[in-house]
Each structure stands twice: as C-alpha cells, then as structure tokens.
Amino acid sequence: MPKEVKKQIIVTGIRPTGDLHIGNYLGAVKPLLQTIEKYPDAEIYIFVADLHGLTDNEAATVAKFRFEVVKDYLALGLDKYINTGRVHLFIQSQIGELVSYLSLFLSRYTTFNDLMRVPTLKEKLRANQTEGQANALLGYYPILMASDILIHNATIGPIGQDQLPHLEKTREFGAKFNAEFGEVFTLPQAHSVENLRILSLKGVGKMSKSHPEGALFLSDSEKLVKQKVSRAETATEGTISPNLESLLTIAKEFNVNTAEFLTDHMAGKQVAGLFKKELCERLADFVVNFQKKRATIADAEVMKIIIDGGRAARINATKTLDIVKNVMKFNYIK
Numbered sequence: 464m465p466k467e468v469k470k471q472i473i474v475t476g477i478r479p480t481g482d483l484h485i486g487n488y489l490g491a492v493k494p495l496l497q498t499i500e501k502y503p504d505a506e507i508y509i510f511v512a513d514l515h516g517l518t519d520n521e522a523a524t525v526a527k528f529r530f531e532v533v534k535d536y537l538a539l540g541l542d543k544y545i546n547t548g549r550v551h552l553f554i555q556s557q558i559g560e561l562v563s564y565l566s567l568f569l570s571r572y573t574t575f576n577d578l579m580r581v582p583t584l585k586e587k588l589r590a591n592q593t594e595g596q597a598n599a600l601l602g603y604y605p606i607l608m609a610s611d612i613l614i615h616n617a618t619i620g621p622i623g624q625d626q627l628p629h630l631e632k633t634r635e636f637g638a639k640f641n642a643e644f645g646e647v648f649t650l651p652q653a654h655s656v657e658n659l660r661i662l663s664l665k666g667v668g669k670m671s672k673s674h675p676e677g678a679l680f681l682s683d684s685e686k687l688v689k690q691k692v693s694r695a696e697t698a699t700e701g702t703i704s705p706n707l708e709s710l711l712t713i714a715k716e717f718n719v720n721t722a723e724f725l726t727d728h729m730a731g732k733q734v735a736g737l738f739k740k741e742l743c744e745r746l747a748d749f750v751v752n753f754q755k756k757r758a759t760i761a762d763a764e765v766m767k768i769i770i771d772g773g774r775a776a777r778i779n780a781t782k783t784l785d786i787v788k789n790v791m792k793f794n795y796i797k
C-alpha cells in the first residue's frame with residue numbers, strides 16, 4: 464500500500480511594526496505566494512503577529528498597523544486565494560489565549576540556557592539594549608513563535624533568512640516535547656530563499672520596518688522610491704560591497720538585467736547611475752500598481768476575512784491544545 468501522503472500545512476507571520484518594505488515582500492511574501500502555488504492542496508495559516516510586535520513597540524502602534532498589514536498581504540496577491548477556503552488570514556491575538564497557553568507549556572520544557580543561545584537574542588542585546596533594559600518578551604520570543612507554528616501542526620514555515628534560527632528553535636522545542644509525550648507535534652521544515660537578505664539602503668544591517676531610514680516601503684510615493692534608490696549605497700567602480708550585492712538581488716527579482724552592468728562596473732566604468740535609473744523605474748511601477756490595488760480593498764472586506772480566518776485558526780489551535788493537555792494529563796477542571 465502506498466504510504467499516506469501527509470497534507471501540507473503552511474504557517475507564517477509578519478509583525479505589525481510598520482509598513483511592509485521590499486525586503487518583507489521579497490524575503491517573505493513572494494516566496495509564500497510561490498509556496499502556495501507549489502502545494503495546491505495545502506492548508507495555509509497566515510497571521511499578523513501583533514503579540515510579537517509588543518516586544519519592542521507600544522501596543523497602540525501595533526494595533527494601528529495590524530489591519531494595514533492584512534491589507535498589504537491581500538494587495539500583494541493573497542486576495543486570489545482567500546475564496547479557495549484554504550487560506551486563513553488572521554491576527555495572532557484573535558487566538559492569543561491559545562498560543563499563550565501552549566507557550567507556557569512549552570516553557571516548561573525549555574531551559575534559560577536554551578533561550579540564551581538564540582543568536583538573534585544576542586544580536587539584539589548587543590545592538591539595542593542591555594539585559595537590564597530589554598523586556599522579558601525578547602527572551603520569550605522564540606517560545607511564542609514556536610507556539611504559533613506548532614499549534615497549527617505546520618509542515619512548512621516560509622520565512623526570511625533572519626528567522627531561520629527561530630524556526631530551528633521551534634523544531635527543537637517541538638522535538639523535546641515529543642520526546643517526553645510521543646509524536647504530538649509535527650516538526651516544520653523551514654522554507655527560505657537562499658541568500659535573500661535585503662540590506663538597508665544606508666549603512667549596515669538588514670532592511671527592517673523598525674529602521675525606517677534605510678527601508679524602501681511599499682507605501683512610499685513614486686518620487687520617494689526613486690529618491691531612495693538613487694541615493695542608495697553601492698560600491699566604488701571595480702569593487703563589490705554587500706550593499707551593492709543586495710541592490711543586485713533586488714534588481715534580479717524585478718527582472719532588471721544586471722550582467723552587463725556588473726561587467727562594466729567591475730571594469731571600472733561609471734555605470735551605477737544607469738543601473739539605478741532602470742531599477743528606480745521597475746520599483747516605482749511595482750509600488751504604484753501595489754498601491755492602486757490596495758486602494759480598492761474595502762475595510763469591511765478585510766474585517767470579514769480576518770473574522771473567518773480567526774475562526775478557522777481557533778478550531779485548529781483548540782484541537783492541538785486539547786491533545787497537548789491530554790498527553791500531559793492536565794485537562795481543565797470545568
């Protein structure tokens with residue numbers, strides 16, 4: 464008898480900490496759309512991670528952006544799949560008590576050392592805060608993320624490169640729990656586009672919502688897009704730099720021919736201006752079309768999508784949490 468093919472369950476999220484930028488689109492949303500196409504029978508849970516947003520943002524800011532991010536997702540192409548019934552778009556806090564509950568159970572099987580070993584935690588502590596200033600959510604982040612993913616029994620987690628260590632932690636936490644209680648959780652595979660890490664247009668580090676000065680936002684005007692791209696850091700003629708490489712990655716994704724530019728540039732010719740001009744045109748076209756489509760999506764429609772998505776997510780999450788409580792022999796007294 465053929466082995467039963469397991470249904471794919473795709474789970475992914477974005478924090479509502481600002482408008483989406485081109486790095487979010489290329490590193491997370493576009494690959495997600497490709498994954499949805501690749502697995503026509505998959506069930507897909509996409510959430511706006513407002514609880515994660517609280518780590519380093521005011522609650523009111525997060526609340527303001529969560530609705531906007533749903534609209535962004537829809538305008539970037541998710542709208543096409545909503546009526547298939549297999550895409551569930553929701554806000555994380557709609558099932559907040561369920562993911563928090565599971566995260567508490569997972570914490571029971573996680574040590575302080577496990578958390579301290581997360582590379583992004585070390586980076587963030589180095590870059591922005593000391594251990595005395597950072598709130599505990601920063602350390603808790605990987606457990607909550609694991610809970611978001613494991614609660615839906617995800618088989619695939621499409622994420623950007625910077626989230627790979629967190630996905631690895633999710634697998635680790637799930638495996639630890641399974642070792643204790645049997646095969647409760649599915650361990651998700653990361654889906655990430657190799658080397659697709661878009662850098663800030665200025666200075667070091669990746670492009671981030673929380674560092675708006677170097678980000679190219681999908682909400683930027685045509686004029687601003689052109690201005691930002693033309694002022695983006697590149698490299699002196701005849702040399703290559705991480706910033707230039709990142710611009711080339713963006714260019715390739717938008718079908719700008721980079722081969723000729725690169726040959727001339729490496730030969731010492733001053734061709735960056737021409738290259739940037741073409742990149743500006745493509746990116747400006749992209750954001751203009753995105754914004755036009757986004758403007759046609761009604762708030763009431765978005766609300767309906769979120770309510771339906773939240774309901775589906777709740778049904779699925781409740782099933783998992785019930786199994787977890789059963790195996791732990793920790794059912795509620797009702």
Ligand code: ATP
Nearest residue numbers: 478480486490491622623660661669670671672673
């Ligand atoms: P914040 O600064 O608030 O953390 P962010 O820009 O890092 O915002 P997230 O919401 O943390 O965005 O991440 C959403 C998704 O986008 C994740 O899958 C993440 O890996 C991906 N992503 C974020 N920034 C980039 C980038 N510069 N290049 C490629 N992918 C990215």
Ligand code: MG
Nearest residue numbers: 478625671672
């Ligand atoms: Mg981030």
